[in-house]
Amino acid sequence: MKKNILVIGGGPAGLEASANLKRLGYNVILIEKDKQLGGHLAKWDRLFPDGVSAKQTLNALLDEVSGVNCFTETEVQQLNVLEKSYNAILSNGITILADAVLLASGFDLFKAEKKEEYGYGIYEGVITNADLEEAFREKKLPAKHPQAIGFVHCVGSRDEKAGNPACSKVCCATAVKQACEVKEVYPDADVYCFYMDLRMFGRHYEDLYLKAQKEFGIRFIRGRVSEVAETTDGRLQVKAEDTLSSKPLKVTLDMLVLMAGMRPSESGKSVGRQLNLTTEEDGFFSSADNLLSIQRSKLPGFFYAGACTGAKTLPDTLHEARSAAIEIDRYIKEKFSEK
Ligand code: SF4
Numbered sequence: 103m104k105k106n107i108l109v110i111g112g113g114p115a116g117l118e119a120s121a122n123l124k125r126l127g128y129n130v131i132l133i134e135k136d137k138q139l140g141g142h143l144a145k146w147d148r149l150f151p152d153g154v155s156a157k158q159t160l161n162a163l164l165d166e167v168s169g170v171n172c173f174t175e176t177e178v179q180q181l182n183v184l185e186k187s188y189n190a191i192l193s194n195g196i197t198i199l200a201d202a203v204l205l206a207s208g209f210d211l212f213k214a215e216k217k218e219e220y221g222y223g224i225y226e227g228v229i230t231n232a233d234l235e236e237a238f239r240e241k242k243l244p245a246k247h248p249q250a251i252g253f254v255h256c257v258g259s260r261d262e263k264a265g266n267p268a269c270s271k272v273c274c275a276t277a278v279k280q281a282c283e284v285k286e287v288y289p290d291a292d293v294y295c296f297y298m299d300l301r302m303f304g305r306h307y308e309d310l311y312l313k314a315q316k317e318f319g320i321r322f323i324r325g326r327v328s329e330v331a332e333t334t335d336g337r338l339q340v341k342a343e344d345t346l347s348s349k350p351l352k353v354t355l356d357m358l359v360l361m362a363g364m365r366p367s368e369s370g371k372s373v374g375r376q377l378n379l380t381t382e383e384d385g386f387f388s389s390a391d392n393l394l395s396i397q398r399s400k401l402p403g404f405f406y407a408g409a410c411t412g413a414k415t416l417p418d419t420l421h422e423a424r425s426a427a428i429e430i431d432r433y434i435k436e437k438f439s440e441k
Contacts, residue, residue, distance in 0.1 A: 104129040105434050108190055108198055110178060110373060111206035113141020114163060114416060115408025115423040119204055121166035122427035128434075131198055132167065133176040135369050139164060141208050147238035149416065150272075150279040151306040156239075159416075177369060181376045186437065188403065201438075202403045202430045205387070206423065207370030209409040212258025212266070212362040220254060220360055221330040227338050227355070228330065230257075230362045231276055238283065247288050248356030252340055253277045254327050255297040259363030259413075268384040270363030271413040274301045277361050278314045284357075285318040293320045294353060296327050296342055304415060323351065330358060364413040377401060386412040397426040403437070405430055 107123050109116045112134030120132045138144055140163075146156035173194055180191040181203070188200045214222040214230050221228045229237075237243050255277055259270040274297065281293050295314075300322070302311045314320040329341045338355045366385040374381065379399060380388045387410050390398040397405050407426035408419040 105201040105438070106131060106199060107202050107204065107430060108188065108200035109133070109204045109206060111141070111208055111369070111408070111410075112136075112139040112172065112174065113206060113208045113408065113419075114143050114160075115208065115410075115419045115426075116141075116204070116206035117163040117167050118420045118423035119206060119407050119426050120170045121163070122424055123204075123430060124167070124170050126427060126431050128430075130170045131200070132170050132172045133178070133192060134172065134174045135177045137175055139167075139172065139174065142211075142232075143416070145232060145239075146235045148279070148283070150275040151304065151310045153279070153283075178373055178376070181373060183377065183401065186403075201434060202405065204405045204407055204426055204430060205370060205373055205399075205410050206407045206426075207367045207373065207410045209364040209413065210367045212264065212365050214257055214360045214362045216264060217257055217360070219329055220257065220327065220358070221332075221338070222360055225330065225332050225338060225358075226336075228358045228360065230360050231273065231280065232362065234280055234284075234359050243284075243287055244357070248291050250292040250294070250353065250355045251281075251284050251288070251357045251359070252294045252296060252327075252338075252353065252355045253281055253359045253361060255295065255300075255361050256326075257360040257362050258365070260298060266363065266365065266384060268413065269301060271301065272415050273361040273363055275304065275307050275310065275415075277359075278302070278307075278310050278320075280359060281320045282310070282314050282318050285320065291356075293318070294355075295320060295322045296340075297322060297324055298326065299324070304417075325351065364409060367410065370410045377404065379404075382412075384412065386410065395429065397422060397429045403433060405433075 107128045109132045120130045140160045177193045182189040190198045258264045325343045325345045327342045389396045407423045
């Protein structure tokens with residue numbers, strides 16, 4: 103009889119793991135709390151470092167899950183550990199007996215309004231990285247050409263006061279990508295990136311950074327923005343300190359984009375509470391072994407994939423999802439061949 107695997111979360115990690123588990127011969131039940139599958143990828147326009155379409159990338163992942171039982175707008179209401187399986191009661195009224203469970207609950211974006219000094223939700227010109235992606239996707243960028251645009255890195259990341267000392271890993275590259283994209287739309291605008299230090303660690307990321315400077319003339323200013331205020335003519339006055347020259351700096355902008363970082367998802371936390379899953383200081387789930395088995399939790403038969411164990415890029419998320427499918431296959435084979 104085919105074994106049942108419950109996958110919680112229909113973002114890239116959940117989709118990729120489900121497709122691989124299906125190929126390995128399992129009966130996969132994939133649940134997603136939102137109306138549509140795809141997680142944050144469904145809300146993005148283009149992806150770094152090559153600017154490929156997020157929609158095309160998502161469609162390729164969705165093609166792979168045809169044949170998987172998918173329930174959207176569905177969450178786990180109750181999850182119980184049985185002797186050799188898990189009993190899951192879903193919000194759609196269905197009960198599932200799962201031989202293994204994969205948690206792929208991803209991340210939530212940091213709520214930028216919590217950093218009051220940046221004025222998100224107060225000044226119209228202050229938006230987040232996600233708002234800008236939506237504007238690109240919906241082709242709703244401001245019609246009036248902005249003269250100057252700024253990007254603030256590390257919003258809600260690497261920030262003890264915000265309760266998150268960890269780096270979100272993807273927002274430096276996203277900021278550089280978005281800075282190039284706004285420059286493509288508004289070539290005459292001055293574009294600034296305010297950063298703490300640039301973490302462009304992936305293949306071709308450095309090329310993107312060099313292109314941003316050489317081709318697009320984007321100005322990188324090392325320093326934290328301390329205050330944003332509105333000018334009498336409705337623009338934004340931004341105060342920062344250039345920590346390379348040790349000089350205070352004031353610039354007037356028309357748009358300020360806050361690079362909101364990754365936080366553990368509320369939906370993941372809810373599952374964690376039901377099973378007493380352990381988390382690390384950053385709030386993301388702890389793996390059984392941070393070197394040899396990131397996908398295994400401390401509970402037998404319960405696995406992780408993607409950003410529920412910490413911020414990661416899309417390629418890393420997809421690698422983890424494939425690894426999780428292999429780990430689950432190994433677990434099922436070992437567990438059910440026991441005498
Ligand atoms: S990736 Fe860059 S912007 Fe994001 S938290 Fe790390 S250093 Fe800050």
